[in-house]
Amino acid sequence: MRNNKLLRAISYILIPILVGIILVACLYTMAKGNIYYVGVRFEDQYMRMLQSISRTLIYYDEKDAPNHIDNETKIWQTGNVYSSVNIDTYYYLIKYKNKAITNIPSYRVSSMTIEELKNFIHNVKGNKFDIVNGKITSDELDVNLDNYANDFIFSYYHTEVAKTDDNDTKISEVVNGTTSIEQFEIYSTYQKASKIDNQDYFINSVLNVISNYEDIMYVLVPISAVLIMILVVFLFISIGHTKGKDQIDTNDLDRIPLEILLLVGISAIFMILMVIMAFSNSNNYSKMFISTVITAYFVVYIIVAIILTTLIKRTKANILAETTIIGKIASLIQKLINKGKNVLSLFVSSMKSTRRLIFYTVMYLIIMLLVFAIFIEEKQLGVIADIGITIYVFYLIVKRANCFDRIEKQLKNIYEGNTEEKLDVESFTNEFKDTANYINDISNGFENAVEEGIKSERLKTELITNVSHDIKTPLTSIINYVDLIKQENIDNEKVKEYIEILEGKSHRLKRLTEDLVEASKASSGNVKLTLEKINVVELIKQTTGEFEDKFKQNNLEAIINAPEEEINIEADSRYMYRVIENLFSNISKYAASNTRIYIDVITDENIVKIWIKNISAQKLNISTDELMQRFVRGDKSRTTEGSGLGLSISKSLTELQNGKFEIQIDGDLFKVELEFERI
Amino acid sequence: MYNILVCDDDKEIVKAIEIYLLKENYNVLKAYNGEECLKILKENTIHLIILDIMMPKKDGIETIEEIRKDKTIPVIMLSAKSEDEDKINGLNLGADDYVTKPFNPLELIARVNSGIRRYTKLGNLQNEEDKNIYRSGELIIDDNLKRVTVDDKEVKLTPTEYNILKFLTKNKGIVYSIEQIYKNVWEDEAYGAENIIAVHIRHIREKIEINPKEPKYLKVIWGIGYKIEKI
Numbered sequence A: 001m002r003n004n005k006l007l008r009a010i011s012y013i014l015i016p017i018l019v020g021i022i023l024v025a026c027l028y029t030m031a032k033g034n035i036y037y038v039g040v041r042f043e044d045q046y047m048r049m050l051q052s053i054s055r056t057l058i059y060y061d062e063k064d065a066p067n068h069i070d071n072e073t074k075i076w077q078t079g080n081v082y083s084s085v086n087i088d089t090y091y092y093l094i095k096y097k098n099k100a101i102t103n104i105p106s107y108r109v110s111s112m113t114i115e116e117l118k119n120f121i122h123n124v125k126g127n128k129f130d131i132v133n134g135k136i137t138s139d140e141l142d143v144n145l146d147n148y149a150n151d152f153i154f155s156y157y158h159t160e161v162a163k164t165d166d167n168d169t170k171i172s173e174v175v176n177g178t179t180s181i182e183q184f185e186i187y188s189t190y191q192k193a194s195k196i197d198n199q200d201y202f203i204n205s206v207l208n209v210i211s212n213y214e215d216i217m218y219v220l221v222p223i224s225a226v227l228i229m230i231l232v233v234f235l236f237i238s239i240g241h242t243k244g245k246d247q248i249d250t251n252d253l254d255r256i257p258l259e260i261l262l263l264v265g266i267s268a269i270f271m272i273l274m275v276i277m278a279f280s281n282s283n284n285y286s287k288m289f290i291s292t293v294i295t296a297y298f299v300v301y302i303i304v305a306i307i308l309t310t311l312i313k314r315t316k317a318n319i320l321a322e323t324t325i326i327g328k329i330a331s332l333i334q335k336l337i338n339k340g341k342n343v344l345s346l347f348v349s350s351m352k353s354t355r356r357l358i359f360y361t362v363m364y365l366i367i368m369l370l371v372f373a374i375f376i377e378e379k380q381l382g383v384i385a386d387i388g389i390t391i392y393v394f395y396l397i398v399k400r401a402n403c404f405d406r407i408e409k410q411l412k413n414i415y416e417g418n419t420e421e422k423l424d425v426e427s428f429t430n431e432f433k434d435t436a437n438y439i440n441d442i443s444n445g446f447e448n449a450v451e452e453g454i455k456s457e458r459l460k461t462e463l464i465t466n467v468s469h470d471i472k473t474p475l476t477s478i479i480n481y482v483d484l485i486k487q488e489n490i491d492n493e494k495v496k497e498y499i500e501i502l503e504g505k506s507h508r509l510k511r512l513t514e515d516l517v518e519a520s521k522a523s524s525g526n527v528k529l530t531l532e533k534i535n536v537v538e539l540i541k542q543t544t545g546e547f548e549d550k551f552k553q554n555n556l557e558a559i560i561n562a563p564e565e566e567i568n569i570e571a572d573s574r575y576m577y578r579v580i581e582n583l584f585s586n587i588s589k590y591a592a593s594n595t596r597i598y599i600d601v602i603t604d605e606n607i608v609k610i611w612i613k614n615i616s617a618q619k620l621n622i623s624t625d626e627l628m629q630r631f632v633r634g635d636k637s638r639t640t641e642g643s644g645l646g647l648s649i650s651k652s653l654t655e656l657q658n659g660k661f662e663i664q665i666d667g668d669l670f671k672v673e674l675e676f677e678r679i
Numbered sequence B: 001m002y003n004i005l006v007c008d009d010d011k012e013i014v015k016a017i018e019i020y021l022l023k024e025n026y027n028v029l030k031a032y033n034g035e036e037c038l039k040i041l042k043e044n045t046i047h048l049i050i051l052d053i054m055m056p057k058k059d060g061i062e063t064i065e066e067i068r069k070d071k072t073i074p075v076i077m078l079s080a081k082s083e084d085e086d087k088i089n090g091l092n093l094g095a096d097d098y099v100t101k102p103f104n105p106l107e108l109i110a111r112v113n114s115g116i117r118r119y120t121k122l123g124n125l126q127n128e129e130d131k132n133i134y135r136s137g138e139l140i141i142d143d144n145l146k147r148v149t150v151d152d153k154e155v156k157l158t159p160t161e162y163n164i165l166k167f168l169t170k171n172k173g174i175v176y177s178i179e180q181i182y183k184n185v186w187e188d189e190a191y192g193a194e195n196i197i198a199v200h201i202r203h204i205r206e207k208i209e210i211n212p213k214e215p216k217y218l219k220v221i222w223g224i225g226y227k228i229e230k231i
Helices: A005-037 A042-059 A114-123 A146-151 A201-211 A214-238 A258-281 A287-316 A325-349 A353-374 A379-415 A430-487 A493-524 A536-553 A573-590 A624-628 A646-656 B011-023 B034-043 B060-070 B084-092 B105-120 B159-170 B178-186 B195-208
Strands: A074-077 A092-096 A099-102 A127-132 A135-138 A154-163 A169-179 A184-190 A531-535 A557-561 A568-572 A596-603 A607-615 A660-666 A669-677 B003-007 B027-031 B048-052 B075-079 B097-100 B133-136 B139-142 B147-150 B153-155 B218-221 B225-228
Touching (some): A005 A201, A005 A287, A099 A114, A201 A214, A214 A287, A536 A557, A536 A573, A568 A573, A568 A669, A573 A607, A624 A646, A624 A660, A646 A660, B003 B034, B011 B105, B027 B034, B034 B060, B084 B097, B159 B178, B159 B195
Parallel strands (some): A557 A596, B075 B097
Antiparallel strands (some): A092 A099, A127 A135, A531 A568, A596 A607, A607 A669, B133 B139, B139 B147, B218 B225
């Protein structure tokens, strides 16, 4: 339906007709109320005329020679007294006392008596009325004239000029008496149809025709209004759309600059109006005039319709701005400004920061001076303008300083490994946008690398865990069957010795597998910590208790130096035990026999330090860093049992629990220093 | 004769366990995956199951879920998975015990014995009302006779060890630090000589626990203290 051309054409045709109906209705309603008020109402006019004539009649002196004298009454004769009334058809005869006045032509009057004149009026074709003794009698007067009769009561004066001593003229008025309608006899004809002035004849005749259709018109108007709205809305939606096309259909007309179109349209309408005006002034109301007005109305409608249609199309096709001359000029100016900006920014950005700063400073100074020069007459204004500019420049500087601060903060974030937050590049000034982008890229790269690292570490842990599971199953059989062999009666001493070796090594393998998993988990942070309050002294006492036997075997003596008070840290109970256990286990393996192990707990309000010191049995010709690495053991020969993972596990676990783990070697003195936050 | 079902996909391990169990006079039934295990369980009267986790067809986790739908027989999980989560998961699903591979044969047998005893003598609790008898699970301290038994086996303790164990069992479930234990058992102020408590506790553990490193009764909470588990 939207694309229906026929419907659109019908709309275009219907709209002016419907608008016309409404226009005519409006004009009619406006004019209808005005019919009686266009000019003076007939009754008013005519009665006033009669009144005035009556008044004159009172003053007529007998000296004035009347052109006709009845036997009892002197009759005056007047011409067309009232220009606006077509006097030819309005005959009157007014009688007052023994005086009378009439407009019946003098040649008739001269030969007629009062009675004959009355008869003459009565015999004239048309409507008549009489006023005798204040009563109006009329054949078919549809307007009540009683009010006019009452208006006839008036006073009449006699004026006298009296002379005074100082020669001033004084006028004294003497009321001679009053008179009323009863004292007059008025006979007159009138024309009922001619209620309306001659000038409005044309319009009124049209209105009269319309008035026959008044009832229909009041129904038509609301229907037309609704129809117009529907059609206009339809056109608004429909215009520009053609079947099978998504785009708005525009033609050459829609590309003519709007201003030209408007200019042509408006001047055409103006000219048409002028023509109509000329016609209406010439008083030549004819059928020709009506057809001219209607033609003009349609021409104006077509012009308006074309302009509105193209406006809608342009709006829909979003070419309204570009098809106006102003829009074209504006976009041209925009382009020029952009080009200028580009050239300037290219010029500025090609400079190094220092030169740029100098450039800006010089610019600033020049602008300051220029402004001051412009306002040289009004120095105060100049100073105010310069202060304003300076504040603005200060604002620009602060903005850039803020950018710099944010960049510095972000670099610090990245340095500290916090790569989650990114810079909002859009909020940076142009000079810093590139830098902000680079920093975000670095941050992203960093983040990815860390993620990759974590991922590969986790994969490694998973691999090690899985491999260790696979090793454990055959290992179980080995251990079990070695044990079963041991339980058989074997006489061969050599076999017994070999089995001992097998047993030892299989257990060693078991231990190694377990440690391997633990080390990989600890170093990758792949452990679940349950942090709780732990008393370090208690822990050390407990662990020393556990190792008492092993220490005794090598004649080692553990000496604990700890304060009496409770010294608490926040850690995972089991993992803390693993840390100390590994260290003690190492000591029981590598400490020189008959020596003492010193375990010192040193604390202040914030920090707890645990020193574990022992004398190594072997020479420690190895660096602490190397010692800390996985699979490295103090004795290079690797004859003692142990996986070489103990220190590495302890260090990782300590660090996971937010502690510090350090090893010091001083000759044969091996010292481990643990540090935790005290709570 | 008790029937024990051993279920593991590694035939040699099953064989080895069988040898150990036969020596202890148990009757052994063998299964090599979860489905076989459930089938044998249906057709025979079984008193205890040793169940591997990683098996083809139906793994140990699914199998124990099936078993626990209608049976309360003791199940010892046997697995190469030694992570804490694995153990907790196994026990939560209804396993009575969890032994990691490679296992110590003696430990496994001890756990089997304990499981069988608990299962067959369930509800035979005697002398519950006697004020001088303290117990937690199968750990029983008879203060009248000054006798300690675990799984019906008498344990020889020194007087000090006995006092410590009695104190902890009396107050089972509560964690005591070395100092508190010293004060309560010796009824004296601690002087630093209480270091010895940790050694005593280790000795007690070695005597009453099947695996002193993974104690069942006398638990060590590192850095905090010791307690007897409430069972």
